[in-house]
Amino acid sequence: MNAAVSDRITLVRHANPEAWTDGVAKEMETVLAHEIEQRGRARMLLSGGTTPAPVYETLAELPLEWARVEVGLADERWLSPQDRDSNAWLVRNSFLKHAEGAHFDPLVRIGKPLAECVHDANLQAQHSQPACLVVLGMGNDGHTASLFPGSRDLGWALASTQTYAALDATGCPVANGWPLRITLTPQGFAPIGTRLLLLRGQQKLDVLNAALESNDVARYPVLAAINAPGPRLRVHWCA
Template sequence: MEKNIEILANRDELIDRALDILLAKITEALQTRNQFTIALAGGSTPKPLYEALAQQPLPWNQIHVFWGDERYVSPDHPDSNQLMARRAWLDQVNFPATHIHPIPTAANNPRADAEQYNRELEQFFDLHAGEFPTFDVVLLGMGDDAHTASLFPHTEALTVEDRLITVGDKDGQPRLTFTVPLINHARCVMFLVTGANKQEPLAAVFASKADAMTYPSRLIQPVGELWWLLDAAAGANLT
């Protein structure tokens, strides 16, 4: 694993840096594999990154978009990660509908929808049983409890190693999420973290020893590159 930690002056500079890295990864993937795959994060932090992507003259027909996690709500719900990304980016450009791969939430059965997305990933990446896909980029955020995707502290989802998608639990509310081994198979994982309320969890995530069940972001150790992009408020106490 190649680990990179950068502290940027503010959120705008963080987004600019994230865009630069992402555009480089897109160029590299298209040159070597003729296709780029990305798993998006939810929350407010990546929204300006998606808006910036919408301004780029990219070959959308060579890009496939997935989501690393999703709240168990309808696609038109205000809390939907899919809805946010569509409004900020995907609906703003001529993006092929068949290249958008949202997490299903319509079965009224989170485990059934998790299995459906699991099958979609297996088919798209042409996987055999027990294999994990290799995303070009997985975007992640981190909460003030050190959760990432929908991998929350002391929840069963943290221990799932034999599936691509599992059901996460946020205060009794189901969410669908990439599993830890799926994230860790990515060529590049990029955390975008802002705000002074992230100082304490970051200290634990970067500590030489800490409990990963308490600080789930510690579990993210990809085979490829790991980027932590922090604004000055989040990274104030790091050396």
């Protein structure tokens, strides 16, 4: 493991995928254990996708008091939590079914309209223990969570004063046929003490460097997580 610190991010390079998986899971365990020791409970926000799934599986095997851990989502597709393409399904099957006792709060509630789900998510964010940790990914287009460049609601979501916002990514190819989303906003990133961005492959590192050089958050929304106040974004990368 090799960490490089800049004034904007901490880039942690891992020798191989196994070291990457173990290193990220161990850092998450350390953050959660410290929060439990200090506050009695810990809350974290997770992202979907295939990249973090091995990390979640490894984390669930570590000896934490999972009954003291609450789990939420950084974003979600407008799908039932039981749909295999939802982030909720991935988190349940890669993490929750192994971390016995952990409590999960999905963003989508069956039978409720999108606006009401967003309202409920923001109410919960206001009244729950603040998240101590968020795990993020990044697409090759520079999006993170569901903040997609070129989406019609991006400007509104970036300027929102709420923790979560609805976003319509119609016309964004990487939305993969699920344009309606609920996403964490820059306001939502800001109070989280540990923000982890998980990247694999040279192309993702090139996109990250392009984002840092451009400093154009509308083109590279991952900058919303990089530029959020507080501790530097920690980027875990391996080839």
